[in-house]
Amino acid sequence: xxxxxxxxxxxxxxxxxxxxxxxxxxxxxxxxxxxxxxxxxxxxxxxxxxxxxxxxxxxxxxxxxxxxxxxxxxxxxxxxxxxxxxxxxxxxxxxxxxxxxxxxxxxxxxxxxxxxxxxxxxxxxxxxxxxxxxxxxxxxxxxxxxxxxxxxxxxxxxxxxxxxxxxxxxxxxxxxxxxxxxxxxxxxxxxxxxxxxxxxxxxxx
Amino acid sequence: xxxxxxxxxxxxxxxxxxxxxxxxxxxxxxxxxxxxxxxxxxxxxxxxxxxxxxxxxxxxxxxxxxxxxxxxxxxxxxxxxxxxxxxxxxxxxxxxxxxxxxxxxxxxxxxxxxxxxxxxxxxxxxxxxxxxxxxxxxxxxxxxxxxxxxxxxxxxxxxxxxxxxxxxxxxxxxxxxxxxxxxxxxxxxxxxxxxxxxxxxxxxx
DNA sequence: GGCGCTGTTGGACAAGCGCACAATAGCCTT
DNA sequence: AAGGCTATTGTGCGCTTGTCCAACAGCGCC
Numbered sequence: 001x002x003x004x005x006x007x008x009x010x011x012x013x014x015x016x017x018x019x020x021x022x023x024x025x026x027x028x029x030x031x032x033x034x035x036x037x038x039x040x041x042x043x044x045x046x047x048x049x050x051x052x053x054x055x056x057x058x059x060x061x062x063x064x065x066x067x068x069x070x071x072x073x074x075x076x077x078x079x080x081x082x083x084x085x086x087x088x089x090x091x092x093x094x095x096x097x098x099x100x101x102x103x104x105x106x107x108x109x110x111x112x113x114x115x116x117x118x119x120x121x122x123x124x125x126x127x128x129x130x131x132x133x134x135x136x137x138x139x140x141x142x143x144x145x146x147x148x149x150x151x152x153x154x155x156x157x158x159x160x161x162x163x164x165x166x167x168x169x170x171x172x173x174x175x176x177x178x179x180x181x182x183x184x185x186x187x188x189x190x191x192x193x194x195x196x197x198x199x200x201x202x203x204x205x
Numbered sequence: 206x207x208x209x210x211x212x213x214x215x216x217x218x219x220x221x222x223x224x225x226x227x228x229x230x231x232x233x234x235x236x237x238x239x240x241x242x243x244x245x246x247x248x249x250x251x252x253x254x255x256x257x258x259x260x261x262x263x264x265x266x267x268x269x270x271x272x273x274x275x276x277x278x279x280x281x282x283x284x285x286x287x288x289x290x291x292x293x294x295x296x297x298x299x300x301x302x303x304x305x306x307x308x309x310x311x312x313x314x315x316x317x318x319x320x321x322x323x324x325x326x327x328x329x330x331x332x333x334x335x336x337x338x339x340x341x342x343x344x345x346x347x348x349x350x351x352x353x354x355x356x357x358x359x360x361x362x363x364x365x366x367x368x369x370x371x372x373x374x375x376x377x378x379x380x381x382x383x384x385x386x387x388x389x390x391x392x393x394x395x396x397x398x399x400x401x402x403x404x405x406x407x408x409x410x
Numbered sequence: 411g412g413c414g415c416t417g418t419t420g421g422a423c424a425a426g427c428g429c430a431c432a433a434t435a436g437c438c439t440t
Numbered sequence: 441a442a443g444g445c446t447a448t449t450g451t452g453c454g455c456t457t458g459t460c461c462a463a464c465a466g467c468g469c470c
Contacts, residue, residue: 003417003466025317027232031458041419043460052458102317108375109314112230112307122376155372156365156388163368167360170313171327183361190395208436208447236428246449251429 010048012038017059022099026056026106026117057116060107064124067100072131081139085192086199088135089185092161101169104162129154136192146193157188215253217243222264227304231261231311231322262321265312269329272305277336286344290397291404293340294390297366306374309367334359341397351398362393 004012016037020029031052035042049055071091078084104121111118133154139145147153164180185199209217221242225234236257240247254260276296283289309326316323338359344350352358369385390404 006417009417025314027314028318030456032456041421042458043420044418046459047417105314106317108371109232109310111375112311113233118376125372125376152388155369156392159368159372160361160365161368162371163364163366164360166313166367166371167330167364170316171323171330183357187361187392211447214447235426237426246451247428248430248450249448252447257428 006048009044013045013048013055014059014062017055018063021056021059021063021103021106026060026103026110029056031055051116053114053116056110056114057120060103060117061120061124063100063103064107064121068124068127068131075131075135080144081135081142082144082194082198084135085139085188088132089181089188089199092181098169101165105166105170125158129158132158139192144194147191153191156191157184160184160187211253214249218250218253218260219264219267222260223268226261226264226268226308226311231265231308231315234261236260256321258319258321261315261319262325265308265322266325266329268305268308269312269326273329273332273336280336280340285349286340286347287349287399287403289340290344290393293337294386294393294404297386303374306370310371310375330363334363337363344397349399352396358396361396362389365389365392 013034017029017034020033020037024033031042031045034045034055038044045055049058071088074091075084075087078087107117107121111121129151133150136145136147136150136153140147140150161180161184164183165177168176168180186196188194189196189199218239222234222239225238225242229238236247236250239250239260243249250260254263276293279296280289280292283292312322312326316326334356338355341350341352341355341358345352345355366385366389369388370382373381373385391401393399394401394404
């Protein structure tokens, strides 16, 4: 009933969709759920989004993009590439809450059927890899890291993180978040010829 | 119309479900699709499976279990742990066809909503990790590998494989199957203190 | 202050879903 | 050959989904 500007309304819809997605997963999110969360009618959503695909993609873009931006800006506070990489892992612990990774999982699976979601998750995934690759490249140029192919190293570190998080989230395995980070950090240190412990972020809350 | 023994019929349903799942994804597979694929009525499926959850779980169990068994038996042909590990990677290339990994992806995502699927994917995932861990343990005992914690190493190798395959399948990235294997092999060699190239499986078709 | 534009409503709609159930058809036993 | 058991059928119920659309309401402009 209360009138909003188009921009505000669009924003409100995305936030509502995000809340629902976090609560019950991307695949189970329906137009009616989102409308009910906002306290408005369901028809309103289609006034701002062409299809459910677009809405889910926009909401996922918001969530994942926010995490990416937060990590990126936090990393700039690091003095050099090694500190920045250390911050990357430390932030990753916080960024990848239980629900955040479940969202990524949903997006990957849903990508097979929903073009907009596929485009979005693809774009954001590459952005994460690029963030990592740039840091590694800087480290190599500064002579504080050694790495044959920064692109490949970035893909591998990211994949190990994702793969481990997958095990931790999809099933309840003997891997909690702390272990995921510890093992990933160890791998990154070896891959980049860093002394053991130089990326050591104590994963305390 | 043709009468089958209960065991045969159950088998036929699972195989049909598998075909449909491969064709259009686990989440989009319906009772009617499976029935149509078999050329029978939809009611028949519920005569053999209590719910859709059970059917999907059984079909996934079949597909993933088959791959696991094939890999396990092929590995026994290796003379020692190192050869067996090499065979593991070589077989993984073949086992993880495009559709096979998409199935794993679907299973991980569906696990949040479907108890039977969760149980199955969890069990099979651990089985894969155990296969790897046992081989590594044998290698350590034979003194041909070095590894502080075989369990952890197995989790990491498997996670890197899965993580990389994720990137390759969910989006079409600059990672094809050959690269996935090459990078995983390199990681395994480093992690297990093996000489570079000792796991070298040429990933030719 | 009336008017028109547009955000907003709420329900209709067709399609599709899992599942259940009475009726049918085929095989095995006696 | 008859009877009974069960695999199999086909349909239909209840529900949910995304999308659409005619009616309504509130805001800004002449």
